[in-house]
Amino acid sequence: MVAWVNSWIEHAIWWHVYPLGFGRLTKITGWLDYEVELGANGLQLGPIFASESHGYDTVDHFRIDPRLGDDADFDALIAAARKKGVRVLLDGVFNHVGRGFQAPAHWFTGGDFEGHSSLRELDHTQPEVLDHVVRVMDHWLERGADGWRLDAAYAVDPAFWKAALDRVRPKHPDAWFVGEVIHGDYRAILRDSGLDALTQYELWKAIWSSLNDGNFFELAWALERHAELLPAGLPMTFLGNHDVTRIASKLDDPRHLGHAIAILCTVAGVPSIYYGDEQAFRGVKEEREGGDDEIRPAFPDSRDSLSPLGWPTYRLYETLIGLRRRNPGIAHSPTTATHLTNTAVALRTGSLTLLLNVGDDEYRFPDIAPGAQVLESSEPAGEPALVPAHGWSVLTW
Template sequence: MNWPDHAIWWHVYPLGFLGKRKLPALADWLDHVLELGCNGLMLGPVFASESHGYDTTDHFRVDPRLGTEDDLVALIDQARSRGVRVMLDGVFNHVGRSYGHREWWIPEGDDYRVFEGHRSLVVLDHANPAVADHVTGVLDYWTERGVDAWRLDAAYAVPRPFWRTVTDRTRAKHPGVWFSGEVIHGDYDAYVSEGGLDTVTQYELWKAIWSSLNDVNPHELAWTLGRHNELLETFAPQTFVGNHDVTRIASRLTEPGHLPHALAVLFTVGGVPSIYAGDERGWQGVKEEREGGDDAIRPEFPPIPDGLGDDGLDIQRLHQLLIGIRRRHPWLVRAQAEVHTLGDGVLAYTLKAQENAVAVALNFGDRRAAAKLPPAAWTHEAGEATINPDGTADLPPLGWTVASTA
């Protein structure tokens, strides 16, 4: 397997996380990243911008609020010396109003085309070859300085041939670079096969996880696992239960006891998982559709991990436990799920690779329930219940279990 198949990302929104500190302060969190079991640092926008980072003014300059180019390179170097890969957020669909190349904007009426009604975000003309040249130059510049991967913001809003052009050009010089496109809806496969991306964000799975748990109805999640299997035939989707754009999973779930269920799915199904900073401590935060509505999900963190205290330490240990299972079974990255029990509030599935297997049984409801899985010599890995050799599992209310044959 190549390196992205082993990646588990810790996702940080620097402009919120750091407060008045600069990028080098993130190096003090690398031990935390590694102790979680992650080996990737996914950074939100770091380039010069007008406000929140997605209204870029200069792709070749680090936002002064975060420091300098030397600061960013120093952080990348420190991360890589610890075996931690670094992903940057490439915002190439739109720019801020004070961006310097208005000849790359698209006239529309008395103004210019904007992104999803946001007047401060002006869309670039991706049919203009100069824009492809510019984006390729940006990718080359920062990849040359040690960046391993790119999150391509609003990838769904950019023509797929544009992505193919810039990713092909970049890979010609940097063959190991990895591209993850933000795709909320649409033809996920096409962004990989036609656009040249390596993966896209799996919003379908994200929604199915919390929605099924809140409804105490696993059918939506079971259906989505089938869809997820189809994607895995082409690529390993980028999976998550939280990011900088959505209500935190601990706030999204109606029943706090469902958090282990959500995490069990995230860390057993195929894909390349990411954890949004703070979720590993069960932090709360609700996204609101208003000016400043992201503030609650993008808070400042303490200068060092010790500042987190003991709050949510049990949830962090649960993350470590489940990531440990993922590390012991690295083949899960491309494993397809087979559902064996789908009933009233109960979902049980297995994932297999040659002679290895992992089984997951989840009780969404508040009454005891039974699940049936294939007979095997199941070894308990996590959760309150065990799976018997005949494949049966007796699950307590809100119970769950993960087992393996290895």
Template structure:
């Protein structure tokens, strides 16, 4: 007896046209590295982002993937209040105004939800430290009390702390207990609260560390009130399609493709990218992944690559195959920055922006124009959102990919060469050059050294 595959997860209709600009606000707005002292005045930095919405639109994007904006201890991923804007960035009125300004420009805003863990200063955990195992929020966390307290909670005395699960060994990040109904209630209410105020969806930080059964409960509650909300889980390795299906999410982050893009270009091994595109095609059978070549957690693409000519090749893949693509702020001007495994090691990839887009260095304008050219191709072929890549030709330093939609005539060819000399590649059905530089002949294309092109086909 044959069984049919599960239905494809399409997500809300508006995401089919989404190109996201991903911004880490604490860094971009040059906020203090740690929380303001109690009683310090709020610093209203968020209003400065309104000017950058026009930059986002000039790029060709129509969505803002906004990093953490909620009250936290340091970097934003150690939240202490999910319902309060971080005073280093502003207040609730500032965020409301940003959401309204974005909405007025047709820009959807996704917020970054840190729901796997909280900072030690979060009131729910402070209650545990202050009140012991009988604290009303003790069930929020995975706690291990000393034996005498575990046997008799009345034996607890002030100053006695439990051991607890944390996030990947970071003891200041206290893991939530996702089997707790209270935690389900809290997360669903937080997500709904900010959707009520104008957010269009959520990036779910460290979604891979959270049971899919938890996400399913939360997602179902959130969508009951906001069926058009986009729910994106951060997943690095594992069963992408399974997390989307079982967690009732719309998408997860496509780290496999990210890694293959930069490392295949650095190594001159486009076989790796070919393999990753085959995997990507199978994911597209189930859902549309969120694609990227840079984000707040990884070394900048311009620093990864050892040949600036190959930046375009990465963007051809990002914007020429199925996915919901994002551009990390500054990458459109070839910002550089290397992530390091140390305290403060993310700072270089989370830099401050100038006061306005007019203050960006003109040295980055050619890369901005390259992004605009390829985003423009995507805008003119909106079916690319779900287009399946099929590798037609691959060698160490050559790649030809057909990116195909479901309708008649929905086919583009992506051709890439890392060769030092002009190269002829097969291009069956190619008719015209839509982006890049190439000479099209009968079912073939000639690329210049280290060339690339997007072809109608």
């Protein structure tokens, strides 16, 4: 395990909010009880610093975006989170900045980030850029943040992150740093960057793809690679975030949403739940100007304004998060496919076995111990080895 990571992260479950869509910081404070009731104990915030539009075009890393509030609102959110035992993770956009970011010319490469003319790439070979990033990290950790999600970490030389963290960690040894990495050699990136964790996009893709295609071999393969990553650092696992189509829209068959949630809650890592996914929000990301709007909506002022159609999904999350809490070893335990076909799989993680069936007929799993007990399931508990068509169950024995 990474020496710097303290034990709190093993028990963390993030509720991921995109503030500029959700609403002001004071509004987020009002939803902390809802998050805690869900079973989450971490608030993962998207960008909150002054920016030109969507938050990822920062113009001042030391100022709260006026659309969200001010320093006093941030302090109040941190204080309220602390009171409820909720950790806070900030989004650090340090690969690129908005056009209005004021800095000497040599801070920039002269290029745009991934073809976006509104985003200027920082030159990470410049010592002043490193100093700036260290100052920003230190400032907000001292103000009460518990860690950083580092945006577009994949676009920055891992040596830069190591140099920054070598300076930040001594003052903040309890902080957690997770890098946004979409593909590549995850273990090598962790080793060279000094990051504690990476975003597990490979597993995310395998979850919805295997359910849609009826191909659990893809999921089993991804979970093998996931297991190999665990000794290097617990990855951030997720079904959705601010950059991708919501899982309820991504799945071809709505009956399989419970399958996806069960996988997230019973495999190793640090789960992150994107706000609204726990209410089965739908939304499709489109590659166009404003194409993220549908997946970054405002939340209502109170839970009473949420559709009653979403609460069964919330309760399912609540139930399966509770199951995870009662089996804390899941966070570190590799998952093994003990039985595997295209449309049925048994996934053993620690003392739990998740049975998934996406076939049109009920499926009898072999080699289920006589004393097996059904802990949770998509249908009322019946014979442990028998899973209904398009059903799932979690067993122990």
